[in-house]
Amino acid sequence: MTIMKAPSNVNLASLHTVLGMLTLQNKTLTRGSGSATFLSEHFIVTEKWRPSVLDPKNLTQRYERIFNQLQELLQRTDNRIARMATVASILHHKMPHYFWTGFYLFSNSDLIVGPYQGPLACQVLDREKGVCWTGFLKKETIIIPDVYKFPGHIACDSRSNAEIVVPLLDERGQAWGVLDVDSKTRDAFSPVDQHWLEKIVGLL
Numbered sequence: 001m002t003i004m005k006a007p008s009n010v011n012l013a014s015l016h017t018v019l020g021m022l023t024l025q026n027k028t029l030t031r032g033s034g035s036a037t038f039l040s041e042h043f044i045v046t047e048k049w050r051p052s053v054l055d056p057k058n059l060t061q062r063y064e065r066i067f068n069q070l071q072e073l074l075q076r077t078d079n080r081i082a083r084m085a086t087v088a089s090i091l092h093h094k095m096p097h098y099f100w101t102g103f104y105l106f107s108n109s110d111l112i113v114g115p116y117q118g119p120l121a122c123q124v125l126d127r128e129k130g131v132c133w134t135g136f137l138k139k140e141t142i143i144i145p146d147v148y149k150f151p152g153h154i155a156c157d158s159r160s161n162a163e164i165v166v167p168l169l170d171e172r173g174q175a176w177g178v179l180d181v182d183s184k185t186r187d188a189f190s191p192v193d194q195h196w197l198e199k200i201v202g203l204l
């Protein structure tokens, strides 16, 4: 736990705004992946506070660094499981808006979970329903701002609110799986995420 003094030139109301929080004084709030308790002139950060979504410039810079790092790391082996595990781990731990990060792979007419990071996932997805199947069958990236408004969405964890699914295509354009990322934050994913995730799956 960290106790920080609010900067003297910032009043608490604007500090709350800076942190992107709606708050009443002395209430504990949770947003993004951290929480903070506000007292009259101090705020206590109970975990490292991180923004729930980065601004587009920071997001692009972070994806650029991750992409370069992955290009290097993925040279070590041709093994697809190892490569997918590396991608899931790097993305999950470097992106503040990611809650579940992983792969579903097509096998015997099913989409079966592959390497992932985050809470326990469904192992097999009900056939031809939900966001992953839609991205897989359409061979298109799907961005869902609010999964609860997506008919047929499969909720492996009720804390997920937004989702992006990127198809994995072989050299003949056949889909062999999807990269799936969930966020607790509604409307967490943008065309910036789409652009970089499509580049990243191209490395597999």
Ligand code: SME
Binding pocket: 100, 121, 122, 125, 129, 130, 131, 132, 133, 152, 153, 154, 155, 156, 157, 160, 163, 180, 182
């Ligand atoms: N929500 C997905 C299922 C996979 S989980 O999000 C990990 C879907 O609707 O296909």
